[in-house]
Amino acid sequence: MPEPTPRPNEPRLRPAPLLFEPVEAVADPERFFGLESIDDPGTLLARATELTLAFRVATDRAVEFQAMAAAQLADPRRFDRLTPADIAERAGWTEDYAKKMVEFGRDLLKGTEGAEPAEPM
Secondary structure (H helix, E strand, O other), X not given: OOOOOOOOOOOOXXXXXXXXXXXXXXXXXXXXXOHHHOOOHHHHHHHHHHHHHHHHHHHHHHHHHHHHHHHHHOOOOOOOOOOHHHHHHHXXXXXXXXXXXXXHHHHHHHOOOXXXXXXXX
């Protein structure tokens, strides 16, 4: 499950910068953010760990934005609101997960801490 991100009064951890690779490098499946060219195992472990943490933080933030968008799309005050089934279809989730994400998003939009969505099914 994603961990909730810190709130305004808590410091946010800064992930390592994600360095985008040139188009030629992306075409080579053996390349991954230059890790394959690092010979020193200590340096390789440090950089790979930085990338792992950066991707986790990015994933957690993206999940929060998904949840907030789901809550906004399901808002009963919207004339064009979507049902959890519609949201699930758009996002590739189950309907139950969409319901949990809508609730998680509502909590985030209200500023409630500690709410987490279930893992996708």
